[in-house]
Amino acid sequence: MSLTEETISSEPVYDGTLLHVRRDEVRLPDGATSVREWIKHPGASAVVAIDGEGRVVLVRQFRYPPRREFLEVPAGKFDRDGESPLDVAQRELEEETGLTAAAWTALGRTFPGIGYSSETIHLFLAESLSEGERGGDDDEFLEVVRLPFDEAVRRAESGEILDAKTSLALLLAAARRRDT
Template sequence: MAYDNRDDNLKETYLSGEDIYNGAIMRVQKWEVALPDGKKAEREIVLHHGAAAIVPLDERGYITLVRQHRVAIDEFTWEIPAGKLDYAGEDPLSCAKRELEEETGYKASNWLKLANVVSTPGYCTERISLYLATELTKSEAHPDVDEFLYCKSIPLAQAVSDVLTGKIIDLKSCLGILMAERMLRDLTVPLNATGFYADSGYLHG
C-alpha cells in the first residue's frame, strides 16, 4: 500500500537484540525498540526463514490436502502441502516444488504465485509464499523421517465450504484455498450446468 505520513507516528525502531533461544527451525530474540513517543520497550521476536505452501489442483478440479496431528494445539488438521525454507534466502518456488513432491508424491508442470503473506507479524518474521500448482503428475511421496501424514483429494468447491464452515482451520490453507478459488473464478466465465467453468477445464464442484 502507498506510504501514509501518519505512519511516522506508529514506527518502532530496532535498537538492539539478544538471543533467548536458538533452535532447529527458529530463533527467539529479545529486542529493545524505540517507540514513536521516544520511550523504549522490549519485544520478543521469533526469527523464521519463511515457508512455501501449495494448492495442488488436478484436471478434475480436485485439490490434495494433507492430514497431520499438530501437537501444539493437540488437533488433527487438514492442510495444503507446505514446508519451511531450508535456509534464509532459499528460493520459495524451489521449496514449494520439494515439499509438494515430498508430502503428496505430485510434481507440477505449471506454477502460479498467489501471494506473499506474513503469518503472525506481531511477533514473528515468517513470510509464506502461496502457489497454485497445476498439470500434476504422480510420482512417489517421501515425507521427512519425523513427518507422519496422509493425503486426500477433494473438489475445490468442497474445500472452500470446509474453510467457511470451520472444518479447515489452518490459516495458510484457508487463504490459499480461497485465493485459488477466487482467481479461477475471476479468470473464467460463470459455471455451466455440469459444474465446469465454461472453456476452462476446471471443475468447481
C-alpha cells in the same frame, strides 16, 4: 507520522533447529522504549494443488502445539541457502504428496503471526499434476486427502478448515480461478 519502531538492542533468548527467539529493546514512535520478544523464522511456501478431476490435494497431519489433526495444503519451510519460494513449493508438494506440477501460479504471501514472528508464507497454485516420488522427513507422518475443490473452499469459508495458511490459500486460489 511514522509508526516505525527502531531497534536499540537485540539479544538471543533461544536458538533452536527451526525457531530463534529474540528479545529486542525498541524505540517507539513517541520516543519511549519498550521490549519486543519475537521469533525469527526462515519462511515457508504452501501449495494449493488441483488435479485433473478438480480435486484439491491436502494432507491430514497431527500438529503437536494444538494437539490435534488438521487438513492442510502441502507446505514447508526454507531448508537450503538460495532456495526460491517456488523451489520450496515444488519440493514440498513432491515430498508430501508424491506429485509434481507443470503449471505454477503465485497467489501472494502472508505473515501468519505478525505480533510474534517474522515468518512469511508464499502461496502457490499448482496445476497439471503428475506423479513424482513421495519423500518427506523421517518424523513427518501424514495422509494425503483429495477433496473436490469447491468443497474444500466451502470448508475454508465455513471455518471447518482451521489452518490459516490453508484457508487463505484456498480462498485466493478460488478467486484466481474465478478471474480466469
